[in-house]
Amino acid sequence: MKSIIAGIIDNVLTFLTATFFSIAVAGYFSNDFKVILVSALTCAVCITALTDMFREKRKPLENPRIKEVLTQFIYNDEKFASDYICAALEKKYTVENKGKFILVNGVTAVFVRLKPGRISAKDIAYIYGDARAHAKKTVVLSVDGADSDCLAVAEVLPDPKIFVFDGKKTFELLEFLDALPETEITLKRNRPTASQFFRACISPQRARRYFFVSLVLLLSSFFMPQSIYYIITASVCMILGIISKINLVERLKKSG
Numbered sequence: 692m693k694s695i696i697a698g699i700i701d702n703v704l705t706f707l708t709a710t711f712f713s714i715a716v717a718g719y720f721s722n723d724f725k726v727i728l729v730s731a732l733t734c735a736v737c738i739t740a741l742t743d744m745f746r747e748k749r750k751p752l753e754n755p756r757i758k759e760v761l762t763q764f765i766y767n768d769e770k771f772a773s774d775y776i777c778a779a780l781e782k783k784y785t786v787e788n789k790g791k792f793i794l795v796n797g798v799t800a801v802f803v804r805l806k807p808g809r810i811s812a813k814d815i816a817y818i819y820g821d822a823r824a825h826a827k828k829t830v831v832l833s834v835d836g837a838d839s840d841c842l843a844v845a846e847v848l849p850d851p852k853i854f855v856f857d858g859k860k861t862f863e864l865l866e867f868l869d870a871l872p873e874t875e876i877t878l879k880r881n882r883p884t885a886s887q888f889f890r891a892c893i894s895p896q897r898a899r900r901y902f903f904v905s906l907v908l909l910l911s912s913f914f915m916p917q918s919i920y921y922i923i924t925a926s927v928c929m930i931l932g933i934i935s936k937i938n939l940v941e942r943l944k945k946s947g
Contacts, residue, residue: 700892701900705742708904709735711911711921757862760871761834764805772805776832779870791821792829800826800851808894810837810855812844813938822851829853832861893935901932 713731721727764772777793780786780801787794793801800822804810810833822829829851831837836857837845845853856864865871908925912918 700897702739704897704900704904706735706739708907709738711904711924712907714911754859754862756871757858760862760865761805761858763872765807765834769803769806773803775870776801776803779865779868782868782870789825792818792825794825798827800829802829802831804831804833805861807834807891808896809833809835810841811895812838812840815841815844815848815853819848819851819853822853826851831855832864834858834861893931895935895938898932898936901928901935905929905932 710731713734714727721730764775773788773793777786777788780793780795784795785797787797789800791802793803795801802818802822804814810831815831815837818829818831827850831853833855834857837855841855845855862871905925905928908921908928912921912925
């Protein structure tokens, strides 16, 4: 599931890439700036619309109820989600809130990560370190599941074994616990904060897009008389790509 912010960023990057590439191609055939600009913008709008349409078609069909329930957790803070899941588990099990996770029946550590984005291998490493002294099994509740590297790491780790639930399995767990909200949960925050928007812009999943934009701009600079603007923008995208790839913000946050 992609957040609204993620969709906006995808479309903006697609539009910029298509615009600069179209300008480079149009500039090869014409010297009239107005013709180049109009042609490039027209192509960029069409390409952005088409890619957005195909992106929507690629999305798997979802139970609208799943999306509705998960949205309530996504746009609330982490404590709200943790407290809600803890109360839901308490209906059928003995639970103990350990702060970073919920200990169920003294053997299973449940980590609540109900925010957009896949669980990474680094996340699994931190989760394993927190849970290994307390639990025999670990369950991570997420929205988008885990990436392939994460699953590979989880398989080779010794006990406690780690299982990652995606949005559908999380919904099914709440359904099993008879804890699906009957009415819409009141949102505590309707709009993302500036820090959340910034972190979404430089998330590791965006690194490839920044590198691609940077490459397109560098190639386009060979066809344009004023190449300095392309080179500067390409350099900025390259820096953003590196920051996103190494997940610099999260590293600094965890080391601090």
